[in-house]
Amino acid sequence: MPTATKSRPKSNRELIFGDLWEYDPAPETADPKLKSRYDLFINGQFVKPKRGKYMPSINPGNEVKLADIAVADQDDVNAAYAAAKKASDGVWGKMSGLERGKYIYRIARLLQDRAREFAVAETMDGGKPIKESRDFDVPMAAAHFFYHAGWADKLEYVAPGREVKPHGVVGQVIPWNFPLLMLAWKLAPALAMGNTIVIKPAETTSITALKLAEIFQEADLPPGVVNIVSGEGPTGAAVMNHPTASKVAFTGSTEVGKIIMRALAGTEKKMTMELGGKAANIVFDDAPLDQAVEGIINGIFFNQGHVCCAGSRLLVQESVADAVLEKLKRRITVLRVGDPLDKNTDVGAINSKEQWNRIDELVKSGVKEGADLHQSACKLPPKGYYYRPTLFSGVSMSHQIAREEIFGPVLSILTFRTVDEAVEKANNTAYGLSAGVWTDKGSRILKMSTELKAGVVWANTYNKFDPTSPFGGYKESGFGREGGRQGLLDYCKVV
Ligand code: NAP
Numbered sequence: 001m002p003t004a005t006k007s008r009p010k011s012n013r014e015l016i017f018g019d020l021w022e023y024d025p026a027p028e029t030a031d032p033k034l035k036s037r038y039d040l041f042i043n044g045q046f047v048k049p050k051r052g053k054y055m056p057s058i059n060p061g062n063e064v065k066l067a068d069i070a071v072a073d074q075d076d077v078n079a080a081y082a083a084a085k086k087a088s089d090g091v092w093g094k095m096s097g098l099e100r101g102k103y104i105y106r107i108a109r110l111l112q113d114r115a116r117e118f119a120v121a122e123t124m125d126g127g128k129p130i131k132e133s134r135d136f137d138v139p140m141a142a143a144h145f146f147y148h149a150g151w152a153d154k155l156e157y158v159a160p161g162r163e164v165k166p167h168g169v170v171g172q173v174i175p176w177n178f179p180l181l182m183l184a185w186k187l188a189p190a191l192a193m194g195n196t197i198v199i200k201p202a203e204t205t206s207i208t209a210l211k212l213a214e215i216f217q218e219a220d221l222p223p224g225v226v227n228i229v230s231g232e233g234p235t236g237a238a239v240m241n242h243p244t245a246s247k248v249a250f251t252g253s254t255e256v257g258k259i260i261m262r263a264l265a266g267t268e269k270k271m272t273m274e275l276g277g278k279a280a281n282i283v284f285d286d287a288p289l290d291q292a293v294e295g296i297i298n299g300i301f302f303n304q305g306h307v308c309c310a311g312s313r314l315l316v317q318e319s320v321a322d323a324v325l326e327k328l329k330r331r332i333t334v335l336r337v338g339d340p341l342d343k344n345t346d347v348g349a350i351n352s353k354e355q356w357n358r359i360d361e362l363v364k365s366g367v368k369e370g371a372d373l374h375q376s377a378c379k380l381p382p383k384g385y386y387y388r389p390t391l392f393s394g395v396s397m398s399h400q401i402a403r404e405e406i407f408g409p410v411l412s413i414l415t416f417r418t419v420d421e422a423v424e425k426a427n428n429t430a431y432g433l434s435a436g437v438w439t440d441k442g443s444r445i446l447k448m449s450t451e452l453k454a455g456v457v458w459a460n461t462y463n464k465f466d467p468t469s470p471f472g473g474y475k476e477s478g479f480g481r482e483g484g485r486q487g488l489l490d491y492c493k494v495v
């Protein structure tokens with residue numbers, strides 16, 4: 001377990017009531033309608049993996065096995081691509097955009113109908129708080145299908161004056177942090193453009209993907225249009241390297257992204273890479289500090305910090321650094337960490353034991369390199385992979401915790417004096433996915449957003465997403481965009 005709290009101010013509640021008052025549990029009770037076993041979804045049917053291999057999916061909130069998930073091998077991936085190719089050459093490739101749009105719209109509506117069930121399944125499989133899967137992941141996934149349903153019959157506006165054509169068959173691999181949402185980000189634009197798909201969800205979070213396959217059946221989506229091959233790393237490699245895929249899209253770590261790019265170099269395949277991040281969240285001394293503190297907390301503790309664009313490096317102007325640190329220390333004492341299914345929970349479970357270990361290793365490196373650790377002293381449930389919300393002050397640019405993506409609830413706090421120093425420190429990273437700027441000055445926001453090498457820059461807010469708004473990175477955070485008109489361009493040939 002991580003080292004104990006160095007200094008812990010009492011929360012306002014504790015100051016007034018001591019330990020007398022506690023919230024009652026408020027568990028979400030909707031039935032997630034889980035099956036004990038999930039097979040592959042190929043050619044419109046659930047099929048057993050050819051080698052008969054399954055892997056367990058664990059609830060990280062209590063370490064209980066939820067289901068067995070099929071592991072696809074090369075033969076299964078071949079079958080998925082054969083089905084996708086047939087659908088691309090046949091029914092889906094020939095269908096008008098107007099008709100395709102109706103299917104996508106139907107998927108969005110059916111997902112809305114089953115929103116609560118999907119939210120509970122997502123929370124149980126991945127560990128995120130139910131209030132996030134209920135209010136963010138599921139509605140946002142539906143919004144992506146709705147938005148792209150609207151595009152399907154208006155593709156002449158994607159590249160005005162030019163003709164756009166689908167790539168044909170697309171291979172996609174996604175991570176575990178937003179299992180359903182990343183699925184929607186990948187599927188919806190590819191479908192709107194008229195492509196067919198073979199997709200692999202992440203090993204620890206395949207359930208909502210395979211539940212969505214039930215919706216594809218309910219929506220009568222033609223067989224082979226979307227094929228879901230669950231599995232581990234080798235399944236992902238088979239999906240990315242398959243000769244039938246004319247385009248591949250990957251979201252995951254920079255490390256695996258590089259392996260894929262190396263394997264595909266010299267081929268004709270088009271690629272989109274959405275990789276890691278180490279975003280700077282920059283607070284100037286004229287910012288409304290209480291508002292900024294809420295943005296900082298959301299920026300790093302949303303989804304336990306398992307967010308590629310998490311504001312994991314806080315850069316605070318020196319004159320307000322002490323005040324901001326005090327406010328943050330107090331604020332983390334009232335974050336409720338625990339049962340992801342409890343509607344009051346702010347910070348749920350870390351997605352896997354493996355990820356917990358990685359976070360802990362990096363936190364230990366922070367202590368070893370001399371940064372000051374501040375952790376919430378909240379009670380943690382006896383079972384499950386929970387991590388205390390963690391702040392590090394006194395961090396310098398050379399510290400490992402300031403350079404590497406932690407992908408957990410850990411914030412590194414650095415300071416700066418001038419605007420130029422803030423820009424230099426923010427850009428001094430191999431990544432370039434996102435950034436935040438907190439200031440009262442409009443001109444400074446414009447200057448910062450021009451100078452920051454990041455795909456997304458939020459001003460006086462953080463972690464705001466919309467299907468109409470393109471998302472993606474610079475440098476080692478990858479290339480290509482998802483969302484908006486720009487995202488559609490990545491799923492077509494412009495002729
Ligand atoms: P990961 O280890 O790279 O895994 C991502 C996906 O790739 C998983 O489905 C994984 O399968 C699969 N995979 C593993 N080895 C592979 C290989 N050799 N070839 C093809 N696929 C392979 O990343 P992660 O730990 O799941 O996710 C966290 C990372 O994703 C973070 O770095 C985060 O920043 C990034 N991310 C980026 C964005 C963005 O939009 N830029 C969004 C979300 C997350 P297994 O699950 O079986 O390992």
Ligand code: MG
Binds near residue numbers: 057
């Ligand atoms: Mg799981």
